[in-house]
Amino acid sequence: MTSSGGSSHIGSVFSIADILAVLYGSILDVDPENPKWLSRDRFILSKGHAGAGVYAALAESGFFTTKKLSTHYQDGSDLSGHVSHLGIPGVEFSTGSLGHGLPVATGMALAAKLNEAAHRVFTLMSDGECDEGSNWEAVLFAAHHSLDNLVAIIDYNKIQSLAPVSETLGLEPLKDKWTSFGWTVMEVDGHDHERLLDCLSRVPFREGTPNCVIAYTTKGKGVSFMENSVLWHYRTARGEEFDAAMRELEES
Amino acid sequence: MRDAFMETLTALAARDENIFFITADLGFGVVEPFAKRFPKQFLNVGVAEQNMTGVATGLALEGRTVFTYSIGNFPTLRCLEQIRNDACYHNANVKIVASGGGFSYGALGMSHHATEDLGVLRALPGVTIVAPGTAWEAGKATAALAAEQGVGYLRLDKTAAADSAGGIFSLGKARRLREGGDLTLLCAGGILAEALAAAGELKDNGIDCRVLSVHTLKPLDVSEVIGAAVETGGMITVEEGNIYGGLGSAVAEVCMEAGVKPGFFKRMAINDVYSSIVGSQGFLRSRYSLDSEAIVREVFKHAGIAAGPAETDKVRTDSGEAGV
Numbered sequence: 001m002t003s004s005g006g007s008s009h010i011g012s013v014f015s016i017a018d019i020l021a022v023l024y025g026s027i028l029d030v031d032p033e034n035p036k037w038l039s040r041d042r043f044i045l046s047k048g049h050a051g052a053g054v055y056a057a058l059a060e061s062g063f064f065t066t067k068k069l070s071t072h073y074q075d076g077s078d079l080s081g082h083v084s085h086l087g088i089p090g091v092e093f094s095t096g097s098l099g100h101g102l103p104v105a106t107g108m109a110l111a112a113k114l115n116e117a118a119h120r121v122f123t124l125m126s127d128g129e130c131d132e133g134s135n136w137e138a139v140l141f142a143a144h145h146s147l148d149n150l151v152a153i154i155d156y157n158k159i160q161s162l163a164p165v166s167e168t169l170g171l172e173p174l175k176d177k178w179t180s181f182g183w184t185v186m187e188v189d190g191h192d193h194e195r196l197l198d199c200l201s202r203v204p205f206r207e208g209t210p211n212c213v214i215a216y217t218t219k220g221k222g223v224s225f226m227e228n229s230v231l232w233h234y235r236t237a238r239g240e241e242f243d244a245a246m247r248e249l250e251e252s
Numbered sequence: 253m254r255d256a257f258m259e260t261l262t263a264l265a266a267r268d269e270n271i272f273f274i275t276a277d278l279g280f281g282v283v284e285p286f287a288k289r290f291p292k293q294f295l296n297v298g299v300a301e302q303n304m305t306g307v308a309t310g311l312a313l314e315g316r317t318v319f320t321y322s323i324g325n326f327p328t329l330r331c332l333e334q335i336r337n338d339a340c341y342h343n344a345n346v347k348i349v350a351s352g353g354g355f356s357y358g359a360l361g362m363s364h365h366a367t368e369d370l371g372v373l374r375a376l377p378g379v380t381i382v383a384p385g386t387a388w389e390a391g392k393a394t395a396a397l398a399a400e401q402g403v404g405y406l407r408l409d410k411t412a413a414a415d416s417a418g419g420i421f422s423l424g425k426a427r428r429l430r431e432g433g434d435l436t437l438l439c440a441g442g443i444l445a446e447a448l449a450a451a452g453e454l455k456d457n458g459i460d461c462r463v464l465s466v467h468t469l470k471p472l473d474v475s476e477v478i479g480a481a482v483e484t485g486g487m488i489t490v491e492e493g494n495i496y497g498g499l500g501s502a503v504a505e506v507c508m509e510a511g512v513k514p515g516f517f518k519r520m521a522i523n524d525v526y527s528s529i530v531g532s533q534g535f536l537r538s539r540y541s542l543d544s545e546a547i548v549r550e551v552f553k554h555a556g557i558a559a560g561p562a563e564t565d566k567v568r569t570d571s572g573e574a575g576v
Contacts, residue, residue: 111311114292
């Protein structure tokens with residue numbers, strides 16, 4: 001899908017593949033037959049550049065055919081590089097510019113509270129995305145309004161576009177930051193399905209506070225030569241690289 | 253205009269619990285009665301316009317019609333990408349309200365001069381843009397934007413033209429507030445008052461102006477614009493904003509594309525500068541040659557042309573007097 005499209009961000013997609021698998025496999029209450037079902041859980045991929053992962057998860061969940069995935073990044077396709085909702089059932093919200101998902105998810109969570117609806121709103125963010133100030137506006141807001149139906153998952157692979165997070169704009173102590181803003185934070189191995197399931201099943205972590213999951217992940221997870229490599233934020237696997245990556249993924 | 257907006261919004265909110273009003277911590281003395289009466293339909297999000305627009309989009313996608321409110325450039329330029337990506341791309345019912353168009357907050361300085369909002373927002377697909385010229389129009393526009401699906405922008409000026417005409421208000425339909433055949437003054441926003449005053453004075457000099465309140469910049473009332481170009485001796489657009497992208501640009505675009513050449517054409521606007529000079533709205537209009545006297549002067553320059561279509565081929569040079 002990403003190789004034939006010549007798309008990038010494969011490292012970012014592999015970083016969240018396990019999180020998406022657990023969300024769509026076990027956590028999100030969604031219905032592929034009725035994508036706009038009012039009581040569905042909402043999920044916004046805020047790191048829209050990893051949209052290929054959401055498209056794949058939706059196709060595997062039955063929202064549309066897996067065959068459609070081969071059009072990703074192609075001329076005329078509506079499966080854009082950054083996740084887009086138009087014409088794609090199951091995509092809650094379009095992103096691509098960072099720092100947009102959390103404020104919108106916050107609005108949706110507020111609406112659910114006002115409507116006394118039981119569904120939850122999840123958003124999956126990148127660590128580099130935490131640089132965006134708009135997120136911190138929403139972080140303040142969600143805590144002030146006690147939005148315990150809101151879950152922000154941070155894909156903490158510690159590598160951003162050009163360099164490691166720590167060398168770019170340090171986030172540590174990340175847990176303390178979110179905690180001090182009034183969120184209840186859980187830390188989890190973002191590739192351990194059992195622990196992810198356990199963690200995400202505990203929402204709300206504490207009544208009256210929004211939920212933050214810091215998921216420790218590995219960029220490019222599953223392919224040895226992609227793992228923890230800045231290069232694979234943008235690089236696309238082609239030819240021998242693609243074959244080698246597929247072999248590793250199939251073996252694992 | 254702001255009072256007319258708040259009155260209409262209050263009436264809408266009383267009828268429809270899905271009407272929601274968000275301010276980014278501005279509107280002292282204006283928003284309190286609404287907040288008190290409709291606590292479940294009101295939010296002050298704090299000084300955070302990006303989040304305001306994102307939250308508004310989230311609420312709108314869940315069924316509410318959300319008005320976001322702040323002053324000057326804060327609800328527009330500060331959160332432009334949220335308007336584009338979040339509200340517009342999702343066709344969400346987010347209605348952006350800026351109190352203080354143009355030089356409304358003239359004395360507060362350039363940060364508070366909303367002089368590029370119309371041009372900037374007009375460039376975004378999917379925004380209905382309204383700059384009412386009168387308080388009556390502001391009230392009607394509020395209701396009309398609420399009734400329409402999608403994103404709207406309502407620019408409220410501190411001063412407005414008097415309006416006794418009433419009648420029917422439709423988004424996208426300019427109002428003819430004065431008839432005349434010698435030329436047409438096309439206005440967006442409260443600066444309409446200057447055009448009407450100028451038209452009165454010009455009448456005393458034997459020149460009949462048609463005056464249009466082009467309250468909706470997008471979609472533009474193309475037939476009324478073309479009608480003015482064809483039926484009157486020339487056109488002057490008057491707006492309290494930068495010369496690029498706003499009303500003058502919009503009018504010129506449709507005329508060119510329709511192959512219609514007005515007898516003469518002049519964009520009266522701020523001539524591509526920021527104002528470091530402060531003052532009342534009236535003072536700054538005068539300073540930037542946008543007041544009624546400047547309009548009269550401009551028309552006099554064209555008087556030979558405006559008197560009749562016979563001399564419409566006269567070539568005119570622009571002295572660029574608006575630059576300061």
